[in-house]
Amino acid sequence: MWGKVYTGFGYWDASAWILFFFIAAFFTLWLRSQGRSDYKKGTEQDEIYWSGNEVPEDGEDITVPASSAYWGFRKALEPFYRGLLGIHTGIATDIVGYYVMTVAFLAVFILLV
């Protein structure tokens, strides 16, 4: 039940990983327990900005929206994405067209090879 899974080149052992997980968790919790709990509540020590900036009321103002995530990745691969989004036209006949073209391609090539 807890045995190893052999992949032909190596193996995977879940129990070793879980053991490691517990050890790591123990060290993490130990490190955390070394922190100080005697900070002054309700003062500026609670603030999330050390610089003392105002924290906006609504969290909306300080979130990065999902559309902006991986902006650089998308910018760098822009030609690729332009092509990829180009074929996702969303027109029903195009969808059928890609399918029929693929089947036709397969049908022609399986008779050739």
Next chain:
Amino acid sequence: MNWNDHLPALILIIPLFGAFIAPICSLGGKTARNFLLVVISFITLIVAFMLWRHVLANGISYYVMGGDKFNLSLPSGMALPVRIILEVDAFSAFMALCGAIVSFAGALFSVNYMNRFSGMGRFVSLYCLLTTGMLGMMVTGDIFNFFIFIEISSIASFGLIAFWRDKPTAIEASFKYALISQVGSMLILIAAGTLYGKYNMLNMAAIGSVLKMGTMEKLALVFLVGSLAMKCGSFPMHMWLPDAYAEAPTGVTCLLVAVSQASLYGLMRVCYSIYGAAMGSSFIPWMIIVFGLASMFFGVSMAVVQHDIKRLMGYHSVSQVGYMLLGLGVGLLVLDDARAMADYGFTAIKGGVFHIFNYTMYKALLFLTAGAIYYATGKRDLNEMGGLARRMPYTTFMFVIAAAAISGLPPFNGFVSKLLIYESSFAVHPFLAVVALVTSVLTLASFVKVFQTAFLGPEKNSLAKIQEVPAAMLIGMAVLTAAILGASLFPSWTLSTLVEPAARALVDQSGYIGAILGGGM
């Protein structure tokens, strides 16, 4: 009468009965109808489990519809089977078990999720019908019957995708799926007709026993492979999939995942059990591998830039199906070569089959968590979410588990199946493994994005009043979470009991044929 003998038929009878009785039951009000939905899918799950146990213990089980006896496959000295025969080997039983688990979880989830909407009698009816179609595709041993079940599941899913008929996008997604699926079904019917015209048989095992490659068989193979690859959403034919998955009600999306796996099952059944050793050239295996690679890479690169949560997950479905196509394609490539098969081919098949189980579980769970978010907030756009972890701790916990599993983080089950696929496809060509690895990295990247934008971050004022979803929905998700955790913590047990018999049955073409034709192949 021994009920164990009738299990292959019962697994179809019970959801079908549920579909038929649902309109009457819904006259009795909300409670009766919800009770029916949950009870029917739970009994289906139990029957699927018993069928799986039965098949593991007694080998391939088959069932002759309308025969004098349930196992009389060759009546009165005929050389060929004539009736509709259900044939369940370990692979089918494994798939049916996966499908039944997902169907049960989706039903539990739908009870609360769909509570607000009208027309639920039809919903229950169609849901049971979709379950019937999916399970029928998995247990049938007859190629025309396979077409019937694929159509039953398609028609039920058109209705369910367009269930919210007041949403324009739902109608649009359903129409696109209906159009492409109708053309695909016609090609499947042509292929079935071609095989019938050539061999005067419709039984898959009987066709497999006499099949010799010729022009018509090649065309039939191409039509079947193309259509079924379209149905399970591989790359150039996947455009309907994110639309349909995103727009369907979430309990249904969860079941649609299992239905796409049924199409994958059909693809593998056609390639391994009907054509199998007779396939001759390595063109179709390579094309399946190429489909797999393209689906993996392009699917995930589309997913990274999405910001609709269900659409993002829909593109991940495309990319995950690629893994299974890769694993099972590598297995198909070396089907004739006993040495390579023992070396890495069987590992690849094991990886593919294990990935089917994992994918069905964690993708269904991911869709359910997305549905839970939609239920609580009424939003699907990630840009408008944030800080949900404080409000919905259980959902967050289950989302993290599912996301870690789909990204292939150890120690979760996604890692194990992906590892098996990497290491075996590496032996064919390193490029395959590289694409698979890159896909895994991008999967992790996009789920980090979902986790960070939806669950972490400061709380938004617009989301200050939301609450955790009701208990029935949480139980529905917990069923799948338990399956994921079980497969993660006991990978070797899962592999040896669940996956290996299925993989062995998939490779064993003569066993599949011999069970119907009485051995002596």
Next chain:
Amino acid sequence: MIGNAPFFAVGVLFLMGLLGIFMTKNLIKIAIAVTILGSSVNIFLVALGYRTGGTIPVHFLAGEGTTMVMPTPQAMTLTAIVIALATTALLLSLIMLVWRHYGTIDVDEIRRLRG
């Protein structure tokens, strides 16, 4: 050669159906094209089962004839027709709802889900 005529008809109808899907922009016409596609497949199945000079495959109605037409493709065709009816009804209902929501049945304008 003349025995293959039904199959030519099937091919022509099939191509008509496929081209109809791609060449027209009107959703109703596309639904009609899908129906034509289905009909071509039905003709294919019926043509497969025909035996020259065959009779009705009911034992005590067959009369003197010894060759019987295979009933299986006909059963398949009937089933396929029933399914095609259900799908056509669904497609037309969906088109009706599309027209309600989008105000058009031009296939190029029904693309809110893309990218």
Next chain:
Amino acid sequence: MRPLSVVVRTGCDFFAWFMIVFGVNIVLHGYMTPGGGFQGGAIIATFLVFLLVAYGGKKVLSWANETIYEILFEELGLLCFFILAFLGLNNSFFYNFLAVPLGTVSSGILSIFPSSGTTALMSVAVGIEVTGALSLVILTMFKGIRLFIQNPPEEELGHDR
């Protein structure tokens, strides 16, 4: 749809009933002749189309009750079919437990009683089911034409009914 002229309506009154008789005939002989449950049921369902064309939508919708079609026809047919299939479970699902041996059939003794056993009964069950289902399809599609005219889609958004 507006009602048509009085000539058409009188013709419809006269002929629509014959469609039902013809359909029932096809259903009842479905086990032996071309036709059967689906074909006969489809012919019976044209009764409603006749009425719809001749009398217009308003009148027909006030006559026809969807629940009757759904519960009485469709469910009855489906459940009869299902139970007939289920009763053969002693041998196998769908087993023809009423079948008459071939010798008896050929001798022509059973001229009225259906010689095919459950097949004829299933054909009747399918006929009832298809009648209900196709009538329901026609009614639903006809209602769908006028779906958002009475209540525009804006009011339905949020699908929170």
